[in-house]
Each structure stands twice: as C-alpha cells, then as structure tokens.
Amino acid sequence: DAGVIQSPRHEVTEMGQEVTLRCKPISGHDYLFWYRQTMMRGLELLIYFNNNVPIDDSGMPEDRFSAKMPNASFSTLKIQPSEPRDSAVYFCASSSSTEIKYNEQFFGPGTRLTVL
Amino acid sequence: GNSVTQMEGPVTLSEEAFLTINCTYTATGYPSLFWYVQYPGEGLQLLLKATKADDKGSNKGFEATYRKETTSFHLEKGSVQVSDSAVYFCALSDRRMNTGFQKLVFGTGTRLLVSP
Numbered sequence: 001d002a003g004v005i006q007s008p009r010h011e012v013t014e015m016g017q018e019v020t021l022r023c024k025p026i027s028g029h030d031y032l033f034w035y036r037q038t039m040m041r042g043l044e045l046l047i048y049f050n051n052n053v054p055i056d057d058s059g060m061p062e063d064r065f066s067a068k069m070p071n072a073s074f075s076t077l078k079i080q081p082s083e084p085r086d087s088a089v090y091f092c093a094s095s096s097s098t099e100i101k102y103n104e105q106f107f108g109p110g111t112r113l114t115v116l
Numbered sequence: 117g118n119s120v121t122q123m124e125g126p127v128t129l130s131e132e133a134f135l136t137i138n139c140t141y142t143a144t145g146y147p148s149l150f151w152y153v154q155y156p157g158e159g160l161q162l163l164l165k166a167t168k169a170d171d172k173g174s175n176k177g178f179e180a181t182y183r184k185e186t187t188s189f190h191l192e193k194g195s196v197q198v199s200d201s202a203v204y205f206c207a208l209s210d211r212r213m214n215t216g217f218q219k220l221v222f223g224t225g226t227r228l229l230v231s232p
Contacts, residue, residue, distance in 0.1 A: 004159070043160075043205065043222040056219075091159055105220070107159025 002026070004108035006092050012114045018080040021111045024073055025094030033105060034067055034077050035091040043091075049075065082115045089113070118143045120206050122223035129196055129230050137191040137226045139180075139206035147208040149173075149182050149189040150220070154203040163191075163204070201230045 005024040013019055025032050034046040047057040052069045060067070064083070069075040079086055089112050093105040123138040141149065148167040152160040164173030169184035178193045189206060206223040 042224040045219065093159070104162050104165075105160075107161065109157065109159050 004092055004094050004106055006090075006108035006111050008111060009109065010112045010114075012116065013082055014116050015083055016081045017115075018078065019082045019086075019113060019115075021077040021090050021092075021113070023075045023077070023092030023108060025075070025092070026096075026106055027073070029094035029096045029106070030072070031095040031097070031105075032069060032075050033091075033093040033095075034075070035093065035107075037089045037091060037110070038087075046077070079113075082113075084115045087113055087115050118147065118208060118221045120208055120221055120223035122204075122206050122226050125203075125225075125227035127226060127228045129228070131198055131230055131232050132195045133230075135191070135193040135196045135200075135228065137204055137206075137228070139189045139191065139223060141187050141189065141206075141208050143187075143208055146184075149180070150207040150209075151178070151180055151189070151191050152205040152207060152222075154205065154225070156202070160205060196228070196230045198230045198232055201228055203227045 004026055007022045011019060030051050033048040035043055036046055037043045044059055046059045047067045048055055049069045052072060065079055067077045089110045091107050091110045093107045095105045119142045121140050150165045151163040153163045154160045163178055164175040164180060166173040166182035169182050172179060172181045178191060180189050180191045182189055191204060203225045205225045207220045
C-alpha cells in the first residue's frame with residue numbers, strides 16, 4: 001500500500017521563481033495537511049483540507065503561498081515568487097475521519113526546497 | 117496558547133543504554149498527547165499516543181505516561197538500538213469540541229544518536 005507521495009523530493013530554485021510542490025494522499029483519506037519544517041521555527045501547519053475544501057489556512061505565511069486540492073488524490077502548494085527565507089522541508093500528510101480524532105496523520109517523505 | 121517544550125538535543129547514547137526524552141506541555145482543557153518519530157530522510161510517523169491522564173502509550177519498546185499533575189509526557193526506552201537514531205517530536209492536540217479534527221502542536225524535536 002503506497003503511502004503519501006510527494007514530488008519533487010528536492011527542489012533548488014532562484015529567488016523570484018515560481019515553485020510548485022505536489023502531493024498525493026493515501027487513497028481513501030479525506031484530510032490533507034501541508035506542513036513546513038525549519039530549524040528556526042520547527043514544524044508548522046500551513047493549511048489543511050477536508051474533502052478537498054480548505055478549512056484553515058491561518059498558517060500560510062503570506063499571499064505568495066497558495067494551496068489547492070482539485071480532487072481527492074492530488075494537492076499542490078505553490079510559492080510565487082519564491083524567496084530565500086522559504087527554504088525549508090515541506091511535508092504533506094493525510095488522514096481519514098476515523099483516525100483524525102486521535103490525530104494519526106501519515107506523512108510523506110517531504111520536499112526539500114532551497115531558494116538561492 | 118497551547119505549547120510543547122522538549123529537551124534540546126542531540127542526545128547521544130551507546131547501544132543498550134536507557135533513554136529518557138523530556139516533554140512538558142501547556143494546554144487548556146484535556147489534550148491528547150503524542151510522540152512522533154522522524155527517521156533520516158523520511159516523514160514523521162506516529163510512535164505512540166495517550167488520550168487521557170495516567171494513560172501509558174507504548175510501541176516498539178518505547179513508553180510514555182500522561183502525567184497531568186506535572187503536565188509531562190516523557191519518552192522512555194529501556195535499551196536503545198542504533199536503529200532508534202532519529203528525531204523525536206512530542207505533540208499535543210488542540211481539541212476543538214465541535215469538529216473531529218484536533219490540530220497538532222509540535223515541540224521542536226529532539227535528535228537521538230545511538231552509537232554501537
């Protein structure tokens with residue numbers, strides 16, 4: 001059974017470029033989360049979806065960040081334009097309604113983003 | 117607001133040594149508590165959880181007891197192995213009574229290094 005799939009695993013880009021991170025949640029899961037991990041701030045929840053609908057985007061740092069979930073099996077996190085301070089590991093996680101009350105979220109391997 | 121404080125790492129141990137990683141929390145109400153583990157190059161995985169006071173979570177030889185009186189959830193293992201080398205995150209749920217979703221608040225993580 002495949003877990004959460006993220007692509008790319010590594011992304012190096014230059015400041016000002018657009019970056020798109022992709023996530024495929026576990027089949028049948030109806031919750032999807034985007035997290036950012038940095039040394040300074042630790043693990044932060046950026047946004048989460050339930051049944052493809054964004055529920056809470058209060059963690060999104062600014063308007064340069066946007067996330068979409070066009071269907072139950074795909075989500076994107078876009079940064080436009082990117083800045084060096086966006087360099088971090090971005091994780092996608094998913095969960096199902098039966099597991100969410102106890103918060104067993106299943107994480108992908110992450111995308112390491114470096115903005116030069 | 118809710119928060120989690122973990123001991124700073126790295127924690128360096130020899131194989132078969134006893135492990136304790138301290139975690140204390142601040143929360144309103146009665147949160148659920150969790151330990152997640154992140155192996156090198158991977159996403160976080162749920163290690164164990166406890167949903168009410170005095171509960172003991174256990175998995176893979178790791179244990180943690182929910183202590184309401186000391187607001188603690190320390191992680192312990194009697195005999196660590198090299199394969200336990202990872203980053204360990206303590207987390208609590210931010211209980212929202214009207215929905216099934218409980219937003220996770222993570223600590224900063226503690227890196228464990230086990231040498232042969």
